[in-house]
């Protein structure tokens with residue numbers, strides 16, 4: 001049973017959004033080819049879904065500036081611009097993504113006290129979203145992961161998939177993903193590879 005996980009392909013992370021990833025929208029046609037390929041038995045997407053005033057927002061911390069390190073619940077936390085606030089266009093999946101083909105949308109980041117980069121659990125690795133149970137109940141044996149951003153939510157989702165679903169083969173689709181910085185992407189790819197995640201191109205995913 002093969003599944004595709006599309007991470008946070010939302011307006012907020014695309015050009016024009018509140019936390020744009022460079023060329024973030026370029027993943028949409030690639031993701032659509034994967035969706036249309038018929039190679040996947042199950043397609044799931046994650047959606048960053050923050051309440052207003054979320055603790056990951058610089059605006060929630062007096063004196064904080066976006067993209068500097070701050071603290072949340074006693075732990076280091078990147079201070080982000082306000083983004084993907086529940087019910088706003090910024091939080092919607094990209095309009096050109098073939099979302100009608102998506103079987104499940106897993107929302108995350110709802111708890112104002114903790115951030116959730118991973119689609120599977122909060123950053124303190126405590127509260128699970130339930131996605132790993134769902135995928136295991138469906139009998140998923142192979143999971144391909146891609147989306148936005150490689151150096152944050154995609155990487156953490158792929159690593160958690162590996163750790164929380166022992167035996168499931170996890171691959172990262174490089175050209176169906178974009179990251180915030182080139183250095184961050186390179187480090188994320190090294191880290192994923194070191195954990196046994198295969199780094200592939202969409203052409204590989206379409207072939208096998």
Ligand SMILES: [Zn+2]
Pocket residue numbers: 048050056083084109
């Ligand atoms: Zn977020």
